[in-house]
Amino acid sequence: MQRQTVCRACARRAPLSVERWRCECGGLLDLEAGPRFDPGRVEAETWSLWRYRHVLPVGPERWRGVTLGEGCTPLVAPEPGRPDLLAKLDFLLPTLSFKDRGAAVLVTAAAELGAVGLIADSSGNAGTAIAAYAARAGIPCTVYVPATTPPSKLGQARRHGASVIAVPGSREDAAAAARQATGAPGVLYASHVWNPLFFEGTKTLAHELAEQRGWRLPERVVLPVGNGTLVLGAHLGFAELAAAGIGGRPPVIVAVQAEACAPIAAAFRSGAERVAPTENRGTVAEGIAIAAPARGDQVLEVVRASGGALVTVTDSQTRDARRRLAARGIDVEPTAAAAWAAACALPAGDGVTITVLSGAGLKSG
Numbered sequence: 537m538q539r540q541t542v543c544r545a546c547a548r549r550a551p552l553s554v555e556r557w558r559c560e561c562g563g564l565l566d567l568e569a570g571p572r573f574d575p576g577r578v579e580a581e582t583w584s585l586w587r588y589r590h591v592l593p594v595g596p597e598r599w600r601g602v603t604l605g606e607g608c609t610p611l612v613a614p615e616p617g618r619p620d621l622l623a624k625l626d627f628l629l630p631t632l633s634f635k636d637r638g639a640a641v642l643v644t645a646a647a648e649l650g651a652v653g654l655i656a657d658s659s660g661n662a663g664t665a666i667a668a669y670a671a672r673a674g675i676p677c678t679v680y681v682p683a684t685t686p687p688s689k690l691g692q693a694r695r696h697g698a699s700v701i702a703v704p705g706s707r708e709d710a711a712a713a714a715r716q717a718t719g720a721p722g723v724l725y726a727s728h729v730w731n732p733l734f735f736e737g738t739k740t741l742a743h744e745l746a747e748q749r750g751w752r753l754p755e756r757v758v759l760p761v762g763n764g765t766l767v768l769g770a771h772l773g774f775a776e777l778a779a780a781g782i783g784g785r786p787p788v789i790v791a792v793q794a795e796a797c798a799p800i801a802a803a804f805r806s807g808a809e810r811v812a813p814t815e816n817r818g819t820v821a822e823g824i825a826i827a828a829p830a831r832g833d834q835v836l837e838v839v840r841a842s843g844g845a846l847v848t849v850t851d852s853q854t855r856d857a858r859r860r861l862a863a864r865g866i867d868v869e870p871t872a873a874a875a876w877a878a879a880c881a882l883p884a885g886d887g888v889t890i891t892v893l894s895g896a897g898l899k900s901g
Protein backbone atom coordinates (compact mmCIF):
# COMPACT_ATOMS: atom_id res chain seq x y z
CA MET A 537 0.00 0.00 0.00
CA GLN A 538 1.93 3.00 -1.27
CA ARG A 539 -0.66 5.77 -1.37
CA GLN A 540 -0.32 8.79 0.92
CA THR A 541 -2.98 10.62 2.91
CA VAL A 542 -3.46 14.33 2.24
CA CYS A 543 -4.95 16.69 4.87
CA ARG A 544 -7.91 18.73 3.59
CA ALA A 545 -7.03 21.62 5.93
CA CYS A 546 -3.23 22.01 5.72
CA ALA A 547 -2.34 19.76 2.71
CA ARG A 548 0.22 17.81 4.78
CA ARG A 549 1.04 14.44 3.21
CA ALA A 550 1.78 11.34 5.29
CA PRO A 551 1.61 7.56 4.84
CA LEU A 552 -1.51 5.64 5.90
CA SER A 553 -1.07 4.13 9.34
CA VAL A 554 -3.20 2.26 11.87
CA GLU A 555 -3.56 4.92 14.56
CA ARG A 556 -3.61 8.08 12.43
CA TRP A 557 -7.20 8.86 11.46
CA ARG A 558 -6.91 12.65 11.26
CA CYS A 559 -4.14 15.13 10.64
CA GLU A 560 -2.07 16.55 13.48
CA CYS A 561 -3.86 19.87 12.75
CA GLY A 562 -7.22 18.13 13.31
CA GLY A 563 -8.09 18.18 9.60
CA LEU A 564 -9.87 15.45 7.64
CA LEU A 565 -7.73 13.13 5.52
CA ASP A 566 -8.24 12.22 1.87
CA LEU A 567 -6.24 9.62 0.00
CA GLU A 568 -4.14 10.85 -2.91
CA ALA A 569 -5.31 9.79 -6.38
CA GLY A 570 -4.55 6.18 -7.22
CA PRO A 571 -3.76 4.36 -10.48
CA ARG A 572 -5.67 5.19 -13.64
CA PHE A 573 -8.88 3.19 -14.09
CA ASP A 574 -8.58 0.77 -17.00
CA PRO A 575 -11.58 -1.31 -18.22
CA GLY A 576 -9.04 -3.73 -19.68
CA ARG A 577 -7.85 -4.55 -16.15
CA VAL A 578 -11.30 -5.33 -14.75
CA GLU A 579 -11.18 -8.96 -13.57
CA ALA A 580 -14.25 -10.38 -15.31
CA GLU A 581 -14.10 -13.69 -13.42
CA THR A 582 -14.32 -11.94 -10.02
CA TRP A 583 -18.04 -11.40 -9.35
CA SER A 584 -17.70 -8.72 -6.64
CA LEU A 585 -16.32 -5.19 -6.27
CA TRP A 586 -12.85 -6.76 -6.20
CA ARG A 587 -13.09 -6.98 -10.00
CA TYR A 588 -11.89 -3.32 -9.80
CA ARG A 589 -8.94 -4.29 -7.60
CA HIS A 590 -6.44 -2.42 -9.76
CA VAL A 591 -7.79 0.88 -8.35
CA LEU A 592 -8.24 -0.31 -4.73
CA PRO A 593 -5.58 0.47 -2.08
CA VAL A 594 -4.84 -3.11 -1.02
CA GLY A 595 -2.24 -5.71 -1.93
CA PRO A 596 -2.72 -8.61 -4.31
CA GLU A 597 -4.29 -11.43 -2.26
CA ARG A 598 -5.38 -10.26 1.20
CA TRP A 599 -8.97 -9.51 0.08
CA ARG A 600 -9.70 -13.19 -0.60
CA GLY A 601 -9.82 -13.93 3.13
CA VAL A 602 -12.12 -11.01 3.94
CA THR A 603 -14.58 -10.74 1.06
CA LEU A 604 -18.22 -11.80 1.37
CA GLY A 605 -18.83 -11.39 -2.36
CA GLU A 606 -19.96 -7.76 -2.02
CA GLY A 607 -20.85 -5.76 -5.15
CA CYS A 608 -22.41 -6.51 -8.55
CA THR A 609 -25.92 -5.53 -7.38
CA PRO A 610 -28.93 -5.42 -9.74
CA LEU A 611 -30.23 -2.39 -11.62
CA VAL A 612 -34.00 -2.43 -12.17
CA ALA A 613 -36.83 -0.11 -13.30
CA PRO A 614 -39.55 -0.45 -10.63
CA GLU A 615 -42.08 2.17 -11.85
CA PRO A 616 -44.35 1.09 -14.73
CA GLY A 617 -43.90 3.34 -17.76
CA ARG A 618 -40.66 4.86 -16.42
CA PRO A 619 -37.75 2.91 -17.97
CA ASP A 620 -35.60 6.03 -17.40
CA LEU A 621 -35.96 5.74 -13.61
CA LEU A 622 -33.65 2.99 -12.40
CA ALA A 623 -32.97 1.67 -8.91
CA LYS A 624 -29.60 0.23 -7.91
CA LEU A 625 -30.36 -2.45 -5.33
CA ASP A 626 -27.39 -1.93 -3.00
CA PHE A 627 -29.47 -3.17 -0.05
CA LEU A 628 -28.74 -6.66 -1.38
CA LEU A 629 -25.14 -6.56 -0.18
CA PRO A 630 -24.13 -9.12 2.54
CA THR A 631 -25.23 -7.11 5.62
CA LEU A 632 -28.14 -5.53 3.71
CA SER A 633 -26.72 -2.05 3.17
CA PHE A 634 -24.35 -0.29 0.76
CA LYS A 635 -21.93 0.23 3.66
CA ASP A 636 -20.48 -3.22 2.90
CA ARG A 637 -18.61 -1.68 -0.04
CA GLY A 638 -16.66 0.62 2.28
CA ALA A 639 -16.31 -1.90 5.11
CA ALA A 640 -14.89 -4.64 2.86
CA VAL A 641 -12.12 -2.41 1.53
CA LEU A 642 -11.40 -0.66 4.85
CA VAL A 643 -11.18 -3.89 6.88
CA THR A 644 -9.01 -5.56 4.23
CA ALA A 645 -6.65 -2.58 4.35
CA ALA A 646 -6.74 -2.61 8.17
CA ALA A 647 -5.71 -6.29 8.17
CA GLU A 648 -2.88 -5.46 5.79
CA LEU A 649 -1.72 -2.59 8.02
CA GLY A 650 -1.64 -5.00 10.98
CA ALA A 651 -4.55 -3.57 13.01
CA VAL A 652 -5.32 -5.61 16.16
CA GLY A 653 -8.64 -3.89 16.92
CA LEU A 654 -11.29 -1.76 15.18
CA ILE A 655 -13.49 0.99 16.57
CA ALA A 656 -16.53 2.29 14.70
CA ASP A 657 -19.46 4.57 15.36
CA SER A 658 -22.66 4.42 13.42
CA SER A 659 -26.37 5.07 13.28
CA GLY A 660 -26.57 1.33 12.58
CA ASN A 661 -25.66 0.15 9.10
CA ALA A 662 -21.96 1.10 8.99
CA GLY A 663 -21.36 -0.45 12.41
CA THR A 664 -23.00 -3.68 11.29
CA ALA A 665 -20.95 -3.75 8.10
CA ILE A 666 -17.67 -3.14 9.97
CA ALA A 667 -18.66 -5.80 12.55
CA ALA A 668 -19.29 -8.40 9.84
CA TYR A 669 -16.03 -7.81 7.97
CA ALA A 670 -14.05 -7.56 11.23
CA ALA A 671 -15.45 -10.99 12.17
CA ARG A 672 -14.44 -12.31 8.76
CA ALA A 673 -10.91 -10.88 9.15
CA GLY A 674 -10.63 -12.08 12.78
CA ILE A 675 -10.10 -8.57 14.20
CA PRO A 676 -11.94 -7.62 17.45
CA CYS A 677 -14.38 -4.75 16.95
CA THR A 678 -16.25 -2.23 19.13
CA VAL A 679 -19.18 -0.24 17.72
CA TYR A 680 -20.62 2.89 19.36
CA VAL A 681 -24.25 3.62 18.42
CA PRO A 682 -26.88 6.12 19.56
CA ALA A 683 -29.19 4.51 22.13
CA THR A 684 -32.09 5.20 19.73
CA THR A 685 -30.71 2.82 17.04
CA PRO A 686 -33.32 0.22 15.93
CA PRO A 687 -32.86 -3.08 17.86
CA SER A 688 -32.73 -5.01 14.57
CA LYS A 689 -29.52 -3.16 13.63
CA LEU A 690 -27.95 -3.67 17.09
CA GLY A 691 -28.73 -7.39 17.07
CA GLN A 692 -27.11 -7.79 13.68
CA ALA A 693 -23.79 -6.23 14.84
CA ARG A 694 -23.84 -8.23 18.10
CA ARG A 695 -24.35 -11.52 16.28
CA HIS A 696 -21.19 -10.77 14.32
CA GLY A 697 -19.37 -10.68 17.65
CA ALA A 698 -18.86 -6.92 18.00
CA SER A 699 -19.06 -5.20 21.38
CA VAL A 700 -21.94 -2.80 20.82
CA ILE A 701 -22.03 0.21 23.13
CA ALA A 702 -25.27 2.22 23.14
CA VAL A 703 -24.51 5.88 23.88
CA PRO A 704 -27.31 8.11 25.25
CA GLY A 705 -27.90 11.25 23.17
CA SER A 706 -27.40 12.05 19.51
CA ARG A 707 -25.50 10.42 16.66
CA GLU A 708 -22.74 12.99 17.34
CA ASP A 709 -22.52 11.85 20.98
CA ALA A 710 -21.89 8.28 19.77
CA ALA A 711 -19.14 9.55 17.44
CA ALA A 712 -17.53 11.53 20.27
CA ALA A 713 -17.52 8.42 22.51
CA ALA A 714 -15.84 6.41 19.74
CA ARG A 715 -13.18 9.08 19.16
CA GLN A 716 -12.40 9.12 22.88
CA ALA A 717 -11.74 5.39 22.72
CA THR A 718 -9.21 5.70 19.87
CA GLY A 719 -5.47 5.99 20.43
CA ALA A 720 -4.61 2.52 21.76
CA PRO A 721 -1.66 0.95 19.88
CA GLY A 722 -2.76 -1.14 16.90
CA VAL A 723 -6.38 0.01 17.08
CA LEU A 724 -7.77 1.53 13.90
CA TYR A 725 -10.68 3.99 13.88
CA ALA A 726 -12.82 2.39 11.18
CA SER A 727 -14.93 5.51 10.76
CA HIS A 728 -16.98 5.76 7.57
CA VAL A 729 -16.73 9.52 7.98
CA TRP A 730 -13.09 10.16 8.94
CA ASN A 731 -11.25 7.20 7.44
CA PRO A 732 -10.52 7.78 3.71
CA LEU A 733 -10.24 4.02 3.12
CA PHE A 734 -14.02 3.70 3.46
CA PHE A 735 -14.59 5.91 0.39
CA GLU A 736 -12.24 3.69 -1.61
CA GLY A 737 -14.88 1.00 -1.21
CA THR A 738 -18.00 3.09 -1.81
CA LYS A 739 -16.42 4.51 -5.00
CA THR A 740 -16.91 1.12 -6.68
CA LEU A 741 -20.59 1.98 -7.00
CA ALA A 742 -19.59 4.35 -9.83
CA HIS A 743 -17.47 1.77 -11.64
CA GLU A 744 -20.29 -0.73 -11.39
CA LEU A 745 -22.94 1.68 -12.69
CA ALA A 746 -20.78 2.40 -15.72
CA GLU A 747 -19.87 -1.22 -16.44
CA GLN A 748 -23.48 -2.39 -16.02
CA ARG A 749 -24.57 -0.01 -18.77
CA GLY A 750 -21.82 -0.76 -21.27
CA TRP A 751 -19.37 1.81 -19.80
CA ARG A 752 -21.88 4.60 -20.08
CA LEU A 753 -22.81 6.62 -16.98
CA PRO A 754 -26.38 7.82 -16.33
CA GLU A 755 -27.24 11.51 -16.69
CA ARG A 756 -28.29 11.76 -13.04
CA VAL A 757 -27.85 9.90 -9.75
CA VAL A 758 -30.02 10.33 -6.67
CA LEU A 759 -28.32 9.49 -3.37
CA PRO A 760 -29.41 9.79 0.27
CA VAL A 761 -27.00 11.96 2.27
CA GLY A 762 -26.32 12.16 6.00
CA ASN A 763 -22.56 11.99 6.55
CA GLY A 764 -21.90 11.79 2.80
CA THR A 765 -20.33 8.32 2.57
CA LEU A 766 -22.27 7.52 -0.59
CA VAL A 767 -22.05 10.94 -2.27
CA LEU A 768 -18.31 11.32 -1.66
CA GLY A 769 -17.56 7.72 -2.63
CA ALA A 770 -19.62 7.96 -5.82
CA HIS A 771 -17.93 11.26 -6.70
CA LEU A 772 -14.52 9.68 -6.24
CA GLY A 773 -15.48 6.85 -8.61
CA PHE A 774 -16.96 9.23 -11.20
CA ALA A 775 -13.77 11.32 -11.06
CA GLU A 776 -11.64 8.22 -11.66
CA LEU A 777 -13.76 7.28 -14.68
CA ALA A 778 -13.63 10.86 -16.03
CA ALA A 779 -9.83 10.97 -15.64
CA ALA A 780 -9.66 7.82 -17.76
CA GLY A 781 -12.11 9.23 -20.34
CA ILE A 782 -14.75 6.56 -19.60
CA GLY A 783 -18.52 6.83 -19.21
CA GLY A 784 -19.14 10.23 -20.79
CA ARG A 785 -19.98 13.27 -18.70
CA PRO A 786 -20.08 12.47 -14.94
CA PRO A 787 -23.68 12.43 -13.69
CA VAL A 788 -25.44 15.28 -11.95
CA ILE A 789 -25.70 14.36 -8.25
CA VAL A 790 -29.02 14.95 -6.50
CA ALA A 791 -28.45 14.42 -2.78
CA VAL A 792 -31.43 13.85 -0.50
CA GLN A 793 -31.91 14.79 3.15
CA ALA A 794 -34.86 14.37 5.50
CA GLU A 795 -36.64 17.69 6.02
CA ALA A 796 -36.38 17.32 9.81
CA CYS A 797 -32.56 17.15 9.69
CA ALA A 798 -31.13 18.87 6.63
CA PRO A 799 -28.01 20.93 7.42
CA ILE A 800 -26.35 20.42 4.01
CA ALA A 801 -29.56 21.20 2.10
CA ALA A 802 -29.95 24.40 4.15
CA ALA A 803 -26.43 25.52 3.20
CA PHE A 804 -27.12 24.66 -0.46
CA ARG A 805 -30.31 26.72 -0.52
CA SER A 806 -28.73 29.75 1.14
CA GLY A 807 -25.69 29.69 -1.15
CA ALA A 808 -23.32 29.19 1.79
CA GLU A 809 -19.95 27.48 1.39
CA ARG A 810 -19.90 26.04 4.90
CA VAL A 811 -22.46 23.75 6.52
CA ALA A 812 -23.73 24.96 9.89
CA PRO A 813 -24.84 22.33 12.44
CA THR A 814 -28.58 22.02 12.82
CA GLU A 815 -31.00 20.30 15.15
CA ASN A 816 -32.34 16.82 14.45
CA ARG A 817 -36.09 17.27 14.87
CA GLY A 818 -36.67 13.54 14.41
CA THR A 819 -37.33 11.57 11.21
CA VAL A 820 -38.16 8.01 10.12
CA ALA A 821 -35.03 8.21 7.91
CA GLU A 822 -32.72 7.83 10.90
CA GLY A 823 -29.82 6.67 8.70
CA ILE A 824 -29.39 10.19 7.28
CA ALA A 825 -30.30 12.19 10.39
CA ILE A 826 -26.85 13.75 10.85
CA ALA A 827 -27.10 17.21 12.42
CA ALA A 828 -23.39 18.13 12.17
CA PRO A 829 -21.79 16.18 9.28
CA ALA A 830 -17.97 16.33 9.53
CA ARG A 831 -17.56 16.28 5.73
CA GLY A 832 -20.62 18.47 5.06
CA ASP A 833 -18.59 21.19 3.29
CA GLN A 834 -17.02 18.57 1.03
CA VAL A 835 -20.47 17.14 0.13
CA LEU A 836 -21.72 20.62 -0.71
CA GLU A 837 -18.72 21.26 -2.97
CA VAL A 838 -19.05 17.93 -4.79
CA VAL A 839 -22.81 18.26 -5.41
CA ARG A 840 -22.43 21.84 -6.69
CA ALA A 841 -19.52 20.88 -8.95
CA SER A 842 -21.66 18.13 -10.51
CA GLY A 843 -24.34 20.69 -11.42
CA GLY A 844 -26.71 18.95 -9.00
CA ALA A 845 -28.77 19.93 -5.99
CA LEU A 846 -29.57 19.05 -2.40
CA VAL A 847 -33.26 18.41 -1.87
CA THR A 848 -35.37 17.48 1.15
CA VAL A 849 -38.32 15.14 1.58
CA THR A 850 -40.88 14.89 4.36
CA ASP A 851 -41.50 11.73 6.39
CA SER A 852 -44.89 11.42 4.76
CA GLN A 853 -43.30 11.42 1.26
CA THR A 854 -40.77 8.85 2.50
CA ARG A 855 -43.45 6.54 3.92
CA ASP A 856 -45.43 6.82 0.70
CA ALA A 857 -42.37 5.97 -1.45
CA ARG A 858 -41.58 3.00 0.82
CA ARG A 859 -45.12 1.68 0.35
CA ARG A 860 -44.97 2.17 -3.44
CA LEU A 861 -41.65 0.32 -3.74
CA ALA A 862 -42.84 -2.51 -1.48
CA ALA A 863 -45.95 -2.86 -3.68
CA ARG A 864 -43.52 -3.51 -6.57
CA GLY A 865 -41.63 -6.17 -4.60
CA ILE A 866 -38.85 -3.96 -3.21
CA ASP A 867 -38.76 -3.50 0.57
CA VAL A 868 -36.26 -0.85 1.69
CA GLU A 869 -35.60 1.08 4.88
CA PRO A 870 -36.89 4.68 5.15
CA THR A 871 -33.49 6.23 4.34
CA ALA A 872 -33.52 4.51 0.95
CA ALA A 873 -37.20 5.32 0.40
CA ALA A 874 -36.41 9.01 0.99
CA ALA A 875 -34.10 8.94 -2.04
CA TRP A 876 -36.74 7.20 -4.12
CA ALA A 877 -39.34 9.82 -3.12
CA ALA A 878 -36.98 12.55 -4.32
CA ALA A 879 -36.20 10.74 -7.58
CA CYS A 880 -39.88 10.33 -8.44
CA ALA A 881 -40.43 14.06 -7.88
CA LEU A 882 -37.74 15.11 -10.39
CA PRO A 883 -38.86 16.20 -13.87
CA ALA A 884 -38.66 13.37 -16.43
CA GLY A 885 -36.90 13.80 -19.77
CA ASP A 886 -33.40 14.54 -18.52
CA GLY A 887 -32.05 11.14 -19.51
CA VAL A 888 -31.48 8.17 -17.23
CA THR A 889 -31.73 8.68 -13.46
CA ILE A 890 -30.31 6.05 -11.12
CA THR A 891 -31.28 6.02 -7.43
CA VAL A 892 -29.25 4.00 -4.99
CA LEU A 893 -31.47 2.02 -2.62
CA SER A 894 -29.05 1.88 0.27
CA GLY A 895 -30.60 -0.29 3.00
CA ALA A 896 -33.09 -3.17 3.34
CA GLY A 897 -36.57 -2.92 4.87
CA LEU A 898 -35.70 -5.51 7.52
CA LYS A 899 -33.19 -3.03 8.95
CA SER A 900 -35.91 -0.82 10.36
CA GLY A 901 -37.89 -3.62 11.95
Ligand SMILES: [Zn+2]
Nearest residue numbers: 543546559561
Ligand atom coordinates in the same frame (compact mmCIF):
# COMPACT_ATOMS: atom_id res chain seq x y z
ZN1 LIG B 1 -3.61 19.14 8.52
